[in-house]
Structure formats: C-alpha cells, structure tokens
Amino acid sequence: MNQFEYELAPNVENAVASGRSNGAVFLAGGTNLIDLMKGNLVRPTRLVDINRLPGLDRIEFLPDGGVRIGALVRNSDLAHDPKFARDFPAVAEALLSGASPQLRNAATVAGNVMQRTRCPYFYDAASACNKREPGAGCEARGGHSRLQAILGWSAHCIATHPSDFSVPLVAFDAVVEIDGPQGRRDVALEDFYLLPGNTPERETILAPGELIVAIRLPAQAALFAGHARYLKIRDRTSYAFAVVSAAAGLRIEGDRIVEARLALGGVALKPWRARAAEACLMGRRAGREEFAEASMLALQEARPSGENEFKIELARRLVVRAFERTAIDNTARLSPLPASIVNLTEEIQR
Amino acid sequence: MNIMNTAHVRHGSNIGQNLTRREGALKVTGAARYAADHHPAGMLYAVLAVSAVARGRVTALDVAAAKAHPGVVDVMTPQNAPKLAHHPDEKTNPFAFRLDILQDAQVRYANQPIAVVIGESLEAATEGAVLLAPAYQAEDVVVRFEDGEHFVPAAVGVGAPAEEGHGDVEAGLRNAAQRVDVTYDTPAHYHNALEPHAIVAEWQGERLIIDTPSQGMAIAQGRLAGLFGIAPEDIYIRSPYLGGGFGGKGLIAGPQVLGIMAAKLVGKPVKLVMRREQLYGPIGHRGVTRQHMRLGADTEGGLTAIDHHILTATSRFDDFFEPSAGVTHTLYATPALLTRYEGMRFDTGTPLFVRAPGEASGSVALEGAIDELAEACGMDPLAFRLKNYAETEPLTGKPFTSKALRACYAQGAARFGWAKRPLAARMMTDAQGLLTGWGVGTATFPAHMFQASARAEIRSDGSGVVEIGAHDMGQGAWTALAQIAADGLSLDMDKLTFRIGTSDLPDAGIAGGSAHTATAGSAIHNATGAAIAALADIAMRDETSPLFGAGNAGVVSRDGHLYRRDDESRGESYATILSRAGLDSVEGRGEGAADQAVTENYAGHAHGAVFAEVKVDPELGQVRVTRLVGAFAAGRVINPRMVESQYLGGMIWGVSFALHEEAIMDRRTGRPVNGNLADYHVPVNADIPSVEAILIDEQDSLINALGIKGVGEIGITGTAGAIVNAIWHATGIRVRSMPVTLDKLLF
Numbered sequence A: 001m002n003q004f005e006y007e008l009a010p011n012v013e014n015a016v017a018s019g020r021s022n023g024a025v026f027l028a029g030g031t032n033l034i035d036l037m038k039g040n041l042v043r044p045t046r047l048v049d050i051n052r053l054p055g056l057d058r059i060e061f062l063p064d065g066g067v068r069i070g071a072l073v074r075n076s077d078l079a080h081d082p083k084f085a086r087d088f089p090a091v092a093e094a095l096l097s098g099a100s101p102q103l104r105n106a107a108t109v110a111g112n113v114m115q116r117t118r119c120p121y122f123y124d125a126a127s128a129c130n131k132r133e134p135g136a137g138c139e140a141r142g143g144h145s146r147l148q149a150i151l152g153w154s155a156h157c158i159a160t161h162p163s164d165f166s167v168p169l170v171a172f173d174a175v176v177e178i179d180g181p182q183g184r185r186d187v188a189l190e191d192f193y194l195l196p197g198n199t200p201e202r203e204t205i206l207a208p209g210e211l212i213v214a215i216r217l218p219a220q221a222a223l224f225a226g227h228a229r230y231l232k233i234r235d236r237t238s239y240a241f242a243v244v245s246a247a248a249g250l251r252i253e254g255d256r257i258v259e260a261r262l263a264l265g266g267v268a269l270k271p272w273r274a275r276a277a278e279a280c281l282m283g284r285r286a287g288r289e290e291f292a293e294a295s296m297l298a299l300q301e302a303r304p305s306g307e308n309e310f311k312i313e314l315a316r317r318l319v320v321r322a323f324e325r326t327a328i329d330n331t332a333r334l335s336p337l338p339a340s341i342v343n344l345t346e347e348i349q350r
Numbered sequence B: 001m002n003i004m005n006t007a008h009v010r011h012g013s014n015i016g017q018n019l020t021r022r023e024g025a026l027k028v029t030g031a032a033r034y035a036a037d038h039h040p041a042g043m044l045y046a047v048l049a050v051s052a053v054a055r056g057r058v059t060a061l062d063v064a065a066a067k068a069h070p071g072v073v074d075v076m077t078p079q080n081a082p083k084l085a086h087h088p089d090e091k092t093n094p095f096a097f098r099l100d101i102l103q104d105a106q107v108r109y110a111n112q113p114i115a116v117v118i119g120e121s122l123e124a125a126t127e128g129a130v131l132l133a134p135a136y137q138a139e140d141v142v143v144r145f146e147d148g149e150h151f152v153p154a155a156v157g158v159g160a161p162a163e164e165g166h167g168d169v170e171a172g173l174r175n176a177a178q179r180v181d182v183t184y185d186t187p188a189h190y191h192n193a194l195e196p197h198a199i200v201a202e203w204q205g206e207r208l209i210i211d212t213p214s215q216g217m218a219i220a221q222g223r224l225a226g227l228f229g230i231a232p233e234d235i236y237i238r239s240p241y242l243g244g245g246f247g248g249k250g251l252i253a254g255p256q257v258l259g260i261m262a263a264k265l266v267g268k269p270v271k272l273v274m275r276r277e278q279l280y281g282p283i284g285h286r287g288v289t290r291q292h293m294r295l296g297a298d299t300e301g302g303l304t305a306i307d308h309h310i311l312t313a314t315s316r317f318d319d320f321f322e323p324s325a326g327v328t329h330t331l332y333a334t335p336a337l338l339t340r341y342e343g344m345r346f347d348t349g350t351p352l353f354v355r356a357p358g359e360a361s362g363s364v365a366l367e368g369a370i371d372e373l374a375e376a377c378g379m380d381p382l383a384f385r386l387k388n389y390a391e392t393e394p395l396t397g398k399p400f401t402s403k404a405l406r407a408c409y410a411q412g413a414a415r416f417g418w419a420k421r422p423l424a425a426r427m428m429t430d431a432q433g434l435l436t437g438w439g440v441g442t443a444t445f446p447a448h449m450f451q452a453s454a455r456a457e458i459r460s461d462g463s464g465v466v467e468i469g470a471h472d473m474g475q476g477a478w479t480a481l482a483q484i485a486a487d488g489l490s491l492d493m494d495k496l497t498f499r500i501g502t503s504d505l506p507d508a509g510i511a512g513g514s515a516h517t518a519t520a521g522s523a524i525h526n527a528t529g530a531a532i533a534a535l536a537d538i539a540m541r542d543e544t545s546p547l548f549g550a551g552n553a554g555v556v557s558r559d560g561h562l563y564r565r566d567d568e569s570r571g572e573s574y575a576t577i578l579s580r581a582g583l584d585s586v587e588g589r590g591e592g593a594a595d596q597a598v599t600e601n602y603a604g605h606a607h608g609a610v611f612a613e614v615k616v617d618p619e620l621g622q623v624r625v626t627r628l629v630g631a632f633a634a635g636r637v638i639n640p641r642m643v644e645s646q647y648l649g650g651m652i653w654g655v656s657f658a659l660h661e662e663a664i665m666d667r668r669t670g671r672p673v674n675g676n677l678a679d680y681h682v683p684v685n686a687d688i689p690s691v692e693a694i695l696i697d698e699q700d701s702l703i704n705a706l707g708i709k710g711v712g713e714i715g716i717t718g719t720a721g722a723i724v725n726a727i728w729h730a731t732g733i734r735v736r737s738m739p740v741t742l743d744k745l746l747f
Ligand SMILES: Cc1cc2nc3c(=O)[nH]c(=O)nc-3n(C[C@H](O)[C@H](O)[C@H](O)COP(=O)(O)OP(=O)(O)OC[C@H]3O[C@@H](n4cnc5c(N)ncnc54)[C@H](O)[C@@H]3O)c2cc1C
Pocket: A025, A026, A027, A028, A029, A030, A031, A032, A033, A034, A035, A050, A071, A097, A098, A099, A100, A103, A106, A107, A108, A109, A110, A111, A112, A113, A114, A115, A116, A162, A163, A164, A165, A210, A211, A212, A213, A239, A240, A241, A242, B678
C-alpha cells in the first residue's frame, strides 16, 4: 500500500472540496476500496473519510410513499428495516444476497453502488486493463471470460458491474442525489453508470469531487411491493457474485399485467434495464408463454464476449423464472437465503 | 517391546472418550499463539515480491527505489542473498523438492518469489516490494494438457511405479458384456488453509529459532540443516498450533526458508507471512488430472477388467505426479487390472500433497466409472459394488488387516434410505419441481505408518509426563494423543503433563498420510509401556513391595497403581514405589512404526461408503447437495468427536471437489485467474445443509498394537463420486469434468 494522507471530513462541503483534489478518493465502509489499495490496484494519495458526515445515515420515508436512503446507511440496516423490506422487497432481497453478513454490516449503500468490477484481470495488477490504465489493453478478452458481459460490452472492456443492490434500484427507477463543486443534482441510476465504449476507465457520470449523498426510490416503486423479486444465480449458495441475476416487478390487476419491470445483473457493466421486455407484458396475462416472450426480448441484443455464451440462455431462463416467482409470490417476507433459486434452508426447517 | 506389553496390561479409560479439544479454550479466546503471533524484540517484517510471469527471467529490479522508501531496511535478491550450503535444486532425498529461494534470476512459475523486502513495518515492506517494479524476459508457457508433450514418468507420488497391474486387461474388455470407456477431468486445487504459511525466524549465532506451522518438524530440521550448513539440533522449531495443514505444511516451503535467509541477512528476527494470493504458486498444490477409464463387466455384473490411465502434470523443474491409481489398486475385485500414467510439464509450481493426494482425484474417476458400468449392467450401483467387493486387495492379492466396508455400505444405506432409490435416472422430483438424485461412492485410504519416537516418565508424586514432537493441525493431536498417553500410564488426564509441538521433543514423524495418530500413538503406547515396565521392575525386585516376585504372572497398572495380575488385592501406587526406591522418576522410551511382517503380508486400508442426495434445478442447472451420509470404518476410534470432525471436514471438501473448487490458470500467461478466496470457491455453510458421519466399529488386531488406522483424508474420497453419481441420477447427465458448475447442466 502506498503512503497517503487521511482526512476525516466533518461535513459535505469539506468532503466535496477535498474530494476534488488530484488523487483523492472517498472512503466509506472500505470493504471494496481497502481491498483495492492492498492489491495495489488503486493508489490514492488522499483518503477522504466520509463516515462521519452528518445526516447521511438516515432512511427517510417520504410523504408521497417514496424513500430517501442516506449514502452512509449500511447495507444490513437498510435490508432489515421492516418498512423498507415491506415496501421494497426486491431491493432488500438483493442487498441480503450480496457478500456476507460482516461485509453488509460495514458496507454503505453509496459504496455498494460505486463498487468496482470484479473482472479477475482488473483485480490482477500484472494484467493489462483499460479500466486501470487507459490504453493498456484488455487482458480479459481471449482469457478466462466465463462470467464476463453479454450485453453492452465493447472491444475495450467486457467486464460486468457486480452490485446486486443496484439491479432492483435500476428496475424501480432509483435516483442518485449528488452534491459537488457545481452544487446538487439528481441523476437516474440507470444513467449514472456508463457503458465501456472506448473509455472503460469512465465508470459513472460523477465528476471529481462529486459525492453521492442519497439514493431515492420513487413512490411508484412501492406499488410493486406485492409482486417484486430479486433472483440471483451463483456458483455457490451464498457469498458469491451473480452469474446472472434478475430484478422483476409486476403490477397485476385482475388477470392482466398493468406494469412490468425488469433489470438484469451480471450481464453488463451496468444493471441492464429491459424496457422492451417490460413493454411486451403490458396488458397481457402473467403466464409462462408471455414471460418467455419477454425473456427473448430482454436478451435480444446479447452476444458472448468470450466463453460465456451459456449466460445468454441462462439469463433468458432466469427472466422467466423471476417473473413466474414474482407473479405468484407475496414477497413481503424475506426468505432465509435471499434471492436463492432453491430455498433449502426453509425446506430443511419444515 | 511386545513381550513387555503382554506381560504388563494397562487399564485406562481415556481412549474412546468424547473429550473436547484440550486447547479449545485457548484457541477461541485468542490465547493460543500461532506462528505469526510472535514478535521477538527488534523484529522486522519481510514481504515477498513475486513473479508476474510464469516462465522466463527477471531482468531488472529497482532495488534503489525500494530501499529509498521510508522504513525499508533491506532488499534481498539473488545478488545479496546469504549463501547456502546446498543448492536448493539438489535432490538430497525423495522428500526434498526443489525450492525457489533466490538462487538465480530464473522464473519457473507465476508467484515465484523473486525478492524479499525487509522493513520496519509490514506497510513499508509491502510498498517496497511494489517499488521494485520488476522487468522480465518472458517465455511461452504451458498450463494445459493440449499444449505440450506427454511422457511416461519414472515414478509417481513418492517413488510409486508408473505402471502396475495383473491379468489381461484387453482380453477382459474384449470379452465383457458391458463396457464403459470414459474420461474424467479433475482440476488443480491450491492450499487455502485459514492460516497461510508464516514464519518468525531468529538467529542466535549459529543457532536458529523459528516459529512456523509444520506438519513435519524433524524433516524441516533436516532440510534447513542441509541448506544452512548447520546441525539439525541447532534448529529449534515451535509449532504448537496450525491453522490447517492438509499436506501444505508437510515440507518446509521456499517462502519459509526465505524468512530465515532474510533474518540472516539483516541480523535481526524477521517475520514473513504469505499473502493469500501468493499461496497460488510456491507451496504445492493438487495436480490436475485427466483420467481415462475403461471397464468391462460380464453378464452377471462381475468386473472383467479395469484400465485406469492417468494423465497428470508436474512442474517444469521437478517431479511429483498425482498418484490417482491407488483407489483402483484397492477397491474392486477384478481378474484384470492395469493402472498407468503419463505426465506433462506445466509452468506452475510443483504439485504436492493436498488432503488425500491421489486418492481424492482417483476416487472421482473410479467411482464415476463404476457407476456408469452399473448403469450399463442395469444394476443398482450399491448392489454392483457389493457384487465386486474385494475380499483381498485387488492389486496384490493380500488379505486385509480388517475391512468392515460391508457394514459401512449397510449402515450408511439404511440411514440414508437407499432402498427406496429408483434404478433409473430422472425419476424423482420434489415439491419445488427440483430434480432429485441419489448416489453412492466408496471411500478408501491406506493405513500408513511412518516412524516416531516418544518419551514417557512417571514421577514420584504419582504424575506422568509424555513428550513427543507431534503436530496438531487442528485435527486434535493435543487431545487424542494425550488420551493414548494417559491410558498408557494408567493415569487420569489431569495427572498427565503432555508436550508436543516443538522440535526438541522426540521425533514424531510427519503428520501426514493419515498416519499420525497411528504412528505417534504407537510410539506413545510403547514409551508409556516401557515406563510402566521399568516401574514394575523396580517394585518386583523390592522385597518390601507387595509386588515382589510377581515375575511371570506380571502386573497390571490401573489408576496410578500397579497390581499383581494373579491377585489384585496386592498392589501399590506409583508414588509409593518410587519414593521407597528413592527415585524422582522412571522413564520409558518407545518407537512407533509399521510392523514389517504385517505390511509384507497384509493390506491395510480404511474404508467407507458415502451417500449423497442432490437437487438440481431442471432449467437453471443449479445443484445443491441436500444430504450427505458417510459411514466409515478405520479401526479403533480414540476420540469420536475428533474422528467425526475429520470425516465431516473431509466430506465437505468432497462437496468442494464435486461442485466448487478449481484453480484456473490463464492459458496465455500461466497466471492464476482466481487466486483469492472470493473467486476460488469452496463451500460455505449454506452449501452444506445436512452432513452426517457414522463411525463403524472395526477391530484390527494386526495393523498396530492400538488397532488404529487413519481418518484424516478418507472423508474426501467417495464423496465427490457420490455427488457426481447423484447428479446423474437426478438429471440423466454424466458430468465428467470437475467441478460440476451450473453451465455444465444447462440442458
Ligand atoms: C468478498 C466480497 C464479496 C462480495 N460479494 C458481493 C455480492 O455478492 N454482491 C454485491 O453486490 N457486493 C458484494 N461485495 C461488494 C460489497 O457490496 C462492496 O464492497 C460494498 O458495498 C462497498 O461499500 P463500502 O461502503 O465498503 O465502499 P468503499 O469500499 O468504502 O468504497 C467503494 C467505492 O465507492 C466510493 N464511494 C463510497 N461512498 C461514496 C459516496 N458517498 N460518493 C461517491 N463515491 C463513494 C469509494 O470512493 C470507492 O471508490 C462483496 C465484497 C467482498 C469483499
């Protein structure tokens, strides 16, 4: 680890001012940043610790039915907030499907949204990586690419975004509140992330010094409370990043779908909102055939970036499954193994 | 030795007791000090700089930049590394594997140490290692079977023949009514013990003091003595606790030697702890295999032939070929048997021992292929195994010292509910719509014994001391060996001072090959027997003792007393005997080793049967092992709790083998792609909803005086095969390449 300065920011204004300086980064829970520093993958010259920023650790339920989540709210605290879990079950489920209890206790919601890719070549300082060093090349291409992107990738980067939390957030139109040198602004999370194109080093729209202060979910998101799920396919039952994941929501009136939401995780460098799939379900029955049609539309543009063609078919099947579960389940109660396809714990307990 | 043991019978009540780990409280409170917990005064921190390329040369190191960093004390490179008495590539004995300890600028695998930075703090040394910014001349690498030449190795494992067998395998296959001809692939596994290799080294003149986790202190002493040109007795190793060994700490690894060299270079105590990522290189790993199985059976389901061909890779610079054929030599009766090997050279570190080396990888292929043949014969896989039950060891024809495998099959099957298993695949679906399958695998591991010595003492206050340089990797040696020791002296545990874990104690041999309890236990048994005999001798010669003249009738020891065997009303305490004789103590020494007459004429193996239930999502391919039941017979059980833990841990590693674990090397660079615990998957709690081990009674009067076989490794064998077979039973798909990830089941 290189030598760096450390600064405990007393307020947002100071944090923003310090964050602007060259080589400065914000330190939240540190569960991602410190690992990257230890691996010599990022070498900040100044750590701006934002953990004591006043007022950013609150969950505010807004009068209109939406919610405003302070940037420093810990992943566990949000997921286990009873009202939050009831109103936004897919988001709570996604949070609890990520990492481990210890990590979730330390990790903040802004840090989660901002976490870096888990591309193995990004994590290996000896590999060429355009994200770490623009123009260096992308060693993932032609390498071990089983978990890499199938949507939105470019010749310069085929990585995926690893956050589970962000997937339902994108599905339900979350907005990021940003404070910065130029003042405050709100950006839809979907537009917050950038696809790699030929500048994979640019991951979000944040400018230097800009700080996430909160994440908002609109009131409409809560309308899906009875029919919202996050399903995550992973290589072991817990403590693994998604192979692919899906956040799905349905509003059903009578036997018709009046609104559908779908975002996929583990498929691209941002959570992938599948609007064509959503649109095709409008006014239709919540049936397997309809969901299958939606799944084809959702993966219409998918193509393998390496030895990962299986992910396309897997994602299609997952979309069908996620909608099937969403249509049936009242998910206000969280399962012991959140986002699992199979809920063995429940079965064993029974 | 034997005469003494029959003349004087000891009655103890410690063996067989379900004691908890005696050092458990120390461990859970943090009071137990592992190697890296030591901080001698003036200690510096050493950090490895490791190679980014897998083959080539280091052409430049910016030593000046590293040294200029505040807190960096020195940088050790091939230029200034202390001279060694032996070249580290010299093969001084079959257990001396080549080490990379800065002998030159050559690079033989990724993560090979290329320099050591020594600093006042871990942080300074770590940054110093980065600042070295090495440059390389890299060469093309080979890390796949497709990319290089195959050859027949001279020997496999440690000195085992590369081809063995009997009978005419081709004729057996030709005449078979049913055949299978299949290839199973098993990947490389890397050691990931919770405690990485670590060392704190201090030179006191020509004397070397080290704290380091070791499964073989005496072997390490020998190796280090050779390298540093000092006497083994001048090397003092402390290794009371290991945070896991699994074979990775059997032989001292290069990085540990580098810690000692660094201490010599700077003339101060030095601590070196490997980073998790650095484990994927210099410390040995389970070699990759491709196993071609050809089996035939007659119309009755009797085997006609087994041909087990193993392709495996060693490093480019040393020889260790994963000996996967052992299971085939011991498990199923067949008139014709052939096992043969081919090798390849990869640009990786040298593969070495990883829990059940050979047996674990071989077992998956054999158990899978046997299951496929059972299917071809239309037989229940358990019935098929019983039909081909080996009454004598298939390779050698020797009788077994004991073999309660039938009881393992029967009790395991009963507990699991095997009788209700439908014969065909894809017949069971659960309420959630998941495909359900049941599979079985046979477990086996040889009952090895190495060489050990122990010392026992009975004191005039009636207490006892037993000393042996044994190793507790977490398996429970502190407890189980103490139980043997206490019984040996016929004392309660609290009357016993038990010492293990330092190199100044009598050599206990290596804690490997599942042989430690048997070997060290036998030495303790004999040493304590000798102490009792010496004490009895004193009493029997003493006219004032009630034991005077017990002579051939002998004496028995019980609860700190000796009694006449023919008249137990006549006896006295150890304390009385010694104080009357004016002695502080009496000592006994004993050796533990296999009885050559037995090993020549008998085959000794532990056995077991593992039953697995899996559930597979028919659309998404996700597999879960919902139940595991293993029944194992391994001779006498010294401590059921410890033994059960070994079985459970082994079975869980079997789950890992079947579903999770795989070291991936980039085929272009030879660098590990998943060299960290986030990406190198092993099962987590949620992957193991239900696992159960049944301890099957097995009396073995031949294997050693205590009747002990080994339990440390057998659990991993059988299990992976049972799971793969259960996956077939659930889905109708035979996946023959480990691990079975979900993409292999998208059908
Ligand atoms: C072993 C392991 C397994 C994991 N598994 C999963 C998983 O399955 N699913 C999953 O989703 N995640 C997983 N994670 C990632 C985990 O969720 C993230 O590490 C965590 O959410 C990051 O939050 P933090 O507060 O610790 O962020 P930090 O590490 O402090 O920061 C991360 C990044 O965000 C920036 N940042 C932090 N706060 C702000 C802010 N307010 N404004 C602007 N920038 C900010 C930092 O500068 C830094 O670049 C795993 C992590 C580990 C180590």
